[in-house]
Amino acid sequence: MRKAVNDVKRCVACGVCALQCPREAIDIYRGCHAAVDIDKCVGCGICEKACPAGSIRVEEVQDGIQ
Known part of the structure; x- marks a missing residue:
């Protein structure tokens, strides 16, 4: 099962995703x-x-557990 995972250290909280x-x-x-x-x-x-920061990857x- 594929899911989106966010790297919070790279995330800039822009909201585009x-x-x-x-x-x-x-x-x-x-x-x-x-x-x-x-x-x-x-x-x-x-x-x-x-994602402009490249923090989200599928x-x-x-x-269902990351």
Whole structure:
């Protein structure tokens, strides 16, 4: 199962990924970084392509656990 995973150390909390996500699976957490709801994420990769900081990657996860 593929899901989006955010590297919070690289994230600049710009919100581009959240705006591009068709499933509304990403929110900006306390203005600090993007938070991915893995239950909503379908691993489409749109957020990964949109992220200007390169902090989001779609990766293989086990049973919904990153």
